[in-house]
Amino acid sequence: DAGVTQSPTHLIKTRGQQVTLRCSPKSGHDTVSWYQQALGQGPQFIFQYYEEEERQRGNFPDRFSGHQFPNYSSELNVNALLLGDSALYLCASSLVTGSHEQYFGPGTRLTVT
Amino acid sequence: QQQVKQSPQSLIVQKGGISIINCAYENTAFDYFPWYQQFPGKGPALLIAIRPDVSEKKEGRFTISFNKSAKQFSLHIMDSQPGDSATYFCAASAPPGGTSYDKVIFGPGTSLSVIP
Known part of the structure; x- marks a missing residue:
């Protein structure tokens, strides 16, 4: 049973560029949440997708957008990258009818230069 | 009000x-x-979780103690091992109907080192 997978593992981008990160949820899960984890800090909630709609959003600017596909996989897009966007981006999956349990992927390390 | 403090x-x-x-x-x-x-x-791995209707939950060497009136909870790791050396995050989430629903709000983390 595959857990949450994310791609790519690492990514280096230049300020002003755009980036797309990908996530496949754990088998049987229908909800995907994205988090940003800066070095030495706890993950910060970006947004959550269910039934291909954004259901919840944290305090992140509109430069951060996402998408969920019919197979429940998801993408996180960040436009006009800033140096401060450098972080580990984590995807977590869960069941909408479940008990809040969220299972995290290994993350994508984004470095903006 | 959305914060989770950790020490x-x-x-x-x-x-x-x-x-x-x-x-x-x-x-x-x-x-x-x-x-x-x-x-x-690595990404965070779910270790153990508790709901406020119980005061304690134990799974192996890991125990959560929960004090609803004080709005505090703690993790106890018994017989700590070097392999337990990691960063530990407490977190909280809310039920449907509120702005915190299913957002997992993380504490800032505790770096644990278990020395032989």
Whole structure:
């Protein structure tokens, strides 16, 4: 049973560029949440997708957008990258009818230069 | 009100000792309190979780103690081992109907080192 997978593992981008990160949820899960984890800090909630709609959003600017596909996989897009966007981006999956349990992927390390 | 506070920031424990990490919250709408363990370069892994209708939950060497009236909860790691060395995050989440629904709000983390 595959857990949450994310791609790519690492990514280096230049300020002003755009980036797309990908996530496949754990088998049987229908909800995907994205988090940003800066070095030495706890993950910060970006947004959550269910039934291909954004259901919840944290305090992140509109430069951060996402998408969920019919197979429940998801993408996180960040436009006009800033140096401060450098972080580990984590995807977590869960069941909408479940008990809040969220299972995290290994993350994508984004470095903006 | 959305914050989860966590202490200590770092902890050093001898092998075989008890590691204790404390957390506190303000939002009384929170109804789910997980703990996550994170190793360097990895995503957080769900360790153990509790709901406010119980005061304690034990799974193996890991125990959560929950004090609803004080809005505090803690993680105890018994017989701590070097393999437990990691960063531990307490977290909280709320039920449907509120702005915190299913957002897992993380504490700032505790770096645990278990020395032989």
